[in-house]
Amino acid sequence: MTTLTALPGGTWTLGDRTVTRFGYGAMQLAGPGVVGPPADPDGALAVLRAAVDAGITHVDTSDAYGPRVTNALIRQALHPYPASLVVATKVGATRDAQGGWPTARRPQDLRRQVQDNLDGLGVEQLDLVNLRMGDARGPQPGPVTEALETLAELQQEGRVRHVGLSNVTAEQVAEARSVVPVVCVQNMYNLAVRHDDDLVDDLARDGIAYVPFFPLGGFTPLQSSALSAVADRLGVTTMAVALAWLLQRSPNILLIPGTSSVTHLRENIAGAATELSEEDLADLDAIAG
Structure with a gap:
């Protein structure tokens, strides 16, 4: 097993938890369209175990992935969880029969989703819950206070550690x-x-x-x-x-790059x-014009 310092980027502190800056996103472990089980369940379990064995301490998931698929895989592969592992999950949207992502941000919706994540992951407290706003087109203007007040209540009740x-x-x-x-912001970038250039710098x-x-x-x-x-020129992949x-x-x-392959x-x-x-x-910064 490698140490935390073996991973590129070192570490960052999320609230009161230290995580590796190189993490893992579990969305791709579900079936096509993030619906249903993976074609290779054993391979999915192997990827999760390999991620933790590599020293990764930040895993991103949601009960909506599958739905309920990736959380179940994480629980099967990694429970009881290492003390160093932070499992981040997401609420604010559910799944419909067509594979869509309808919003679900009323207080009762958020409480149900938090409970579903608790049950799926087999824990009494979620390390980190991200509130998903906007829609498939990206961020959309609108108030967030009511939804955040519900998560703040769940935090006070001990079911959510960080938001x-x-x-x-x-x-x-x-x-x-x-x-x-707020300990993190998760956007397309x-x-x-x-x-989000200015936002990245302001948050830093x-x-x-x-x-x-x-x-x-x-x-x-x-x-x-x-x-x-x-x-x-560097002899590496574009993803690298x-x-x-x-x-x-x-x-x-x-x-939090995702993959279903070790x-x-x-x-x-x-x-x-x-x-x-x-x-x-300099060449890369010119890409954005």
């Missing part, structure tokens, strides 16, 4: 922080999608983590070509460059350790 946000605007982050301590100054998803999402063909050129850039972008950025997991870990020169960074 985070997902798919939110900078204004919603500011509103949320007036209601409850990568080399090509840089709308306040010691709040930023957790980007879709590290290769939203690229145009021209942007992809620019990324490929840097990757080819994308992950390494995120780790070097700001110390508060935590990675080999791919190890490739991601190795790739994120790629050292980018000033020339590389």
